[in-house]
Amino acid sequence: MKVTYNYKRVFQHPITLYRIGDVRLPYGIALLRVTVAGIILGIMFLFRDVVNAVGSIMSGLTLVLYIGIPYLLSGFLLKKSFNGKRIHYFMYDFIRYFFGWYLPKKRLANDEEVLYSNTKAITFEKTIILRKEGNAHATSNSDQDRTQQSDAYEKRGNLGVLPNLSERHSSRELRKVRES
Template sequence: MDKKAYNLKRTFEQPIVFYEITDNMRFNKGFRVDWIATFVVIELLLIFLYVKGFDVIVSSIQGMTILYFTVVPYFATKYLVKLKQDGKKLLFFLWDFIIYMLTIQMRKTHYAYDEEVYYNKQSKIKLE
């Protein structure tokens, strides 16, 4: 019997799902944590935009308020949860990108073979 290394990629890509909140509250279909968190963030962003000035646009069309607060966040969440950038889920990609920007890009750090390279500020180099 051949032994194969277990591929953890599929295991780690599985979403976290809640099937039971308390002993008395159980659900047949679970609730994905990433889906709910993304939906809440989008909903809060839309509420913030509504308070800051979108209320004029949204309230001007009859029935647009219901679409703005239910349908738009639902489909935006559905799209964002499926989206993958560089093979990573969107939230993990954004986190890695922010860390990269803060630690490497903004500090103007240069790396060679995973070690930081320190450059001298001398303008002329004399070889003898």
């Protein structure tokens, strides 16, 4: 009997750096954690006035902030999953969606892009219908009002289809209708 092996743990194991150039590290550092910490450090440099203001409260705290926050925050972000994905896969998909679909305002229908959705919608102009009314030689039974009215309930009894039950009839009248 063949035994299958689950490679999930092997493929999820991060790329680990044990040596940088000629320098040998005492323990391995995950490349993904270094990358995420570098991005966080870059964001902190963009807002360095705020970080320096917090660090100036106590002397020597600035260096701890610039090293500790990226290290701890990168560890937290790598353990957390976003929509069932790790942070780097989620950010890659989010950036593709944001710049590929959201900003261009593309529309989808049945998982396909709707073409020509940016064109102006078709509008219909109101048309005026001019009707000639009947002249003096028109027949007298023509309907000048041009509104259709239903008279099915009035003629139903005369057609012999069904009795008009909307009105109250005595049981004798109903028997006569049924027998005829």
